[in-house]
Ligand SMILES: Nc1ncnc2c1ncn2[C@@H]1O[C@H](COP(=O)(O)OP(=O)(O)OP(=O)(O)O)[C@@H](O)[C@H]1O
């Protein structure tokens with residue numbers, strides 16, 4: 001479904017991703033894990049077209065290597081940042097409206113990520129929002145679109161336990177759908193949802209396989 005071949009990313013003359021080959025299959029739930037600096041976020045950004053990489057990326061056999069983020073989004077890819085960006089002058093409703101859905105749906109989406117619609121729908125997405133609130137809005141923006149592939153970079157980071165329970169429900173819903181889900185995570189509960197776990201180390205895939213096979217190696 002989403003296939004990468006010899007994917008390399010170079011920054012400041014340093015090879016950050018050292019030639020990665022992998023195929024994400026339709027409808028499967030993948031968790032990418034590994035130490036800080038292993039290259040997880042870089043890989044996610046290359047998949048989404050946020051970083052310019054060498055190698056090839058195919059989405060349903062279409063070569064998307066040279067396609068922009070916008071084009072990849074139109075083809076059904078969604079991405080939630082590890083560190084969400086703020087948008088001066090843009091309100092939550094404006095962000096969600098990109099998906100062209102009825103208001104009721106936006107309210108439901110906000111409730112799903114544990115935010116009260118009446119409190120947040122018309123708030124500006126700026127740095128008066130807490131880190132956890134921004135993370136939840138980031139997730140809401142992906143959930144508001146009919147995506148085929150969702151890429152989530154450490155969605156649990158900065159999320160309190162209560163919200164994390166909500167978050168688990170969101171990901172369970174993804175798991176039970178046709179969508180292909182790629183989540184970067186260190187969380188045992190997220191890993192427990194995985195059909196496959198990918199362990200990265202020093203810009204490469206160290207190992208990957210079914211969670212039954214990989215989890216014992218991680219000592220979680
Ligand atoms: N644009 C860039 N310029 C310079 N170095 C970069 C750039 N992007 C990534 N790196 C470096 O590449 C390495 C991998 O970074 P990346 O963010 O992909 O790691 P990660 O596995 O997501 O780590 P974490 O678990 O801390 O989020 C790091 O050493 C980082 O400093």
Ligand SMILES: [Mg+2]
Pocket residue numbers: 040041042082153
């Ligand atoms: Mg990262």
